[in-house]
Amino acid sequence: MLLLPNSQLDQAEVIADDLRIRISELTFEDEKGEPFRVTASFGVSEVNEKQSLSDLYSAVDKLLYRAKQNGRNRVETTDSHRKNTDISAAQGSGNSVSDKMHRISRRMRRLKFRFAQHFS
Helix, strand or coil, rough: CCCCCCCHHHHHHHHHHHHHHHHHCCCCCCCCCCEEEECCEEEHHHHCCCCCCCHHHHHHHHHHHHHHCCCCCCCECCCCCCCCCCHHHHHCCCCCCCHHHHHCCCCCHHHHHHHHHHHH
């Protein structure tokens, strides 16, 4: 479970989707040296002051179960104003301006991360 204080639901959803994408791009090797990949699903929920940790855990668990039912490797959110989406799949064929901006933004974040790693 990740807790992102001072983050709005939309921001947490973007962070979760970025993590999901990064995880799916990793390649691992088993004990025989055979490569394999893994995927991850995330449940994103806002916390209110009156909500217990148990209630939060239960809400996120339901979102993860919904992600499993809807095909895995996705981000599910409690936001009732949106469809239950895999953000990257919901963006369509990849040809819209929004899709291109999302890809450029992701590439810039990766470049910044690699740059920071190189000089740290």
